[in-house]
Amino acid sequence: MSNFEIEAIDIRKTYGHLVANDGVTFRVGRGEVHALMGENGAGKSTLMSILYGIHQPDSGSVRLRGQATKLTTPSVAIANGIGMVHQHFKLFEPLTVWENVVFGSEPRKGGIIDARKAIEVVSSLGEQYGLNVDPRARVSQLPVGVRQRVEILKALYRGAQTLILDEPTAVLGPQERDGLFDVLRELRLDGRTIILVTHKINEVLDISERITVMRNGKVSGEMVTSAATADEIVSAMTGRSVRTVSRTKQAFGEVVLKVKGITVPSHGTKPLVDRVSFELRAGEIIGIAGVAGNGQTELIEAITGLRHDASGSIELAGADITGKPVRERREAGLTYIPEDRAATGTAIAASAQDNLLMGFHTRRDFSRHGLINSKAALHHAKALIARFGVKIASEETPVGTLSGGNLQKIVVAREIAKESLLLVAEQPTRGVDVGAIEYIHSRLLEESDRGRAILLVSSELSELFALSDRILVMYEGKAVAQIDRQEADEAILGSLMAGKVAA
């Protein structure tokens, strides 16, 4: 019998003229954690969707434990012991955890669903692998890290021998990520095989046994992790080395954003945001740190005008914008890179050109008497696509077909390109590759040098350290600390984020 659990051999997959997988051979050993890396649009998710039976390759074959197997649908993949956790979870929110886990293959007694049995099975699976979830909890009430555990339980319940995780840590904070990795180690001890797609080199070095790197639809590197270096991985991904940027400058201008006593009520006893106040000056970058679910999202919604139940006051460049609609805030000088690029950041069915024009269409250089100057719009789109390295067939391509990271680049490019006093950037590099992170970071620093005030929310501590002048830590809705970057380190931040008062 083969030592490989999965072999994808000479896989080719095209979308129209675009070659997403170009003769890819990918082999995963039984019981290993295998990392799959590569730039945005390299073809990683395409390959994974072929292994999970979502897409069929144009040519090439798949072998499971040495046997040629046709994975024609996800059900066939599941029947063959392959499970997948997608980046965008596919859970039924109104249902409970156990209902989601057993959905479609419920244990039955006398023809009806045996809820007690199902709850028992879900709890014992959870205990076995350290996936602590209350089987009776409603999914809609669970934070993202716990929802991910539900997805993993679902795959395990269906007998997954191999688990594919496509960028599982993109939505997790550091603590949640450590929790996930503990679970993955348990699964490996149990003899399961794990394929981990990620852009984060530290994670790969931390947990994987072997690494495959893709570039432009082809395999550009295969390494044993213990013998690999970060530089080698980066150059296999990008063909060059990548620097990390860092902040140097210090002089700030006038106060641009003044937030006073922002409070967002909740249905429970504790408010979601609890009397948060701070001032942000021209040329200054404030980073907001916190474990997901501690009020960061709601605070940003209150500032950008997406939420109407907040109290307190907000001033933008001296003008009171409290209670003003989003459009007026934008006119007063606010631009916004939202966390959820698919839902609020882009119009999925529209072209890249139209998406890049959103918010520019009333400007003089782009329109006259209500007519869009299509030449200027095209020029604008072409320039941003080139500068941000968006991998896309043409400006006409609907953004819904873009890879995760390339869609993110569209939103970031558009909002950075807008002139504004204040840029609110929520997870600006989530899901983008190392080369693009470097570029986005240097652009953000450049913008702040030009006097733009930047409010940055990030679950990546390294990003907060690289960019922020000051870091505001949120815990249970409160701004529990505001510290200068020079005085902050990971240990201090970590304990503040966990609700422990720093020494």
Ligand SMILES: Nc1ncnc2c1ncn2[C@@H]1O[C@H](COP(=O)(O)OP(=O)(O)OP(=O)(O)O)[C@@H](O)[C@H]1O
């Ligand atoms: N359904 C589709 N229709 C057209 N093009 C597609 C489709 N799915 C993927 N593509 C294209 O195939 C290429 C590879 O995309 P894929 O999603 O596999 O990249 P990826 O390596 O997962 O990137 P990322 O790191 O950004 O997630 C991209 O250029 C993408 O635009």
Ligand SMILES: [Mg+2]
């Ligand atoms: Mg992808």
